[in-house]
Amino acid sequence: MKTALLHAPKVRAARAPLKEKAFPMDKRLFMHMARATIARVGGVDAACAAIEAEYGEPVSRGTISKIQNGHLDITFAQVVALQKATGDIAFANFLRRANEHCGAVPAVTHVHTLKEATEAVMAQAEAEQSGDADSQLRAVKETLEAVDIMRDWLAGKAASLKTGTTA
Structure with a gap:
């Protein structure tokens, strides 16, 4: 047990470097943007309803809650559905600005x-x-x-x- 703990940092250091992203985005920023969009649409239940109305397939409250708390990344389809529901295009503007620089x-x-x-x-x-x-x-x-x-x-x-x- 002790030897496994001693070698763990070396294993982490030996990993290949992460690929460079197309645009730099901090995971916390993405989570806050998703949380704000969910709040603007009216909360978890309203977000579920908006996504279901857009694509015809239900989304569980747990999925939206995980997205809101940063435990799950929001999908592009969910972003589009929530943007249409709120009229807020913060994600689209961010991606547009990020692509101008990449x-x-x-x-x-x-x-x-x-x-x-x-x-x-x-x-x-x-x-x-x-x-x-x-x-x-x-x-x-x-x-x-x-x-x-x-x-x-x-x-x-x-x-x-x-x-x-x-x-």
Whole structure:
């Protein structure tokens, strides 16, 4: 028994480091936000009713109580149902602000640009080989989609450079 207790700290230290989260969020903050949202909807019973009304499946009082006390994490579906019931979008605003800082949007933007540009090039090659009107129209449509994506990116980048923010 004593040897197990002596080696326990070493076992904990040997664990792999936690993965970096997409956005930093303290568990206590998340619990307080969930607790406040449950209180705004009218308490545990009202939260159960709101979630059941939204998704058609009952939620037990115990589940909501555990969420309220921080013993269970609130699910995204429950957040959405409670936000709709209260009109309070604190969770959505927090996630939006957190995503502005984590760099996820530029990565998604350049991947989307690459996808659209690749589709445009493939459609152009097909149009050059076949020469029929349908493939020509598809090539024009795909090229316009790629140009629109790039134009939107340029407009956003120009606006962020003018205001001094990073986007």
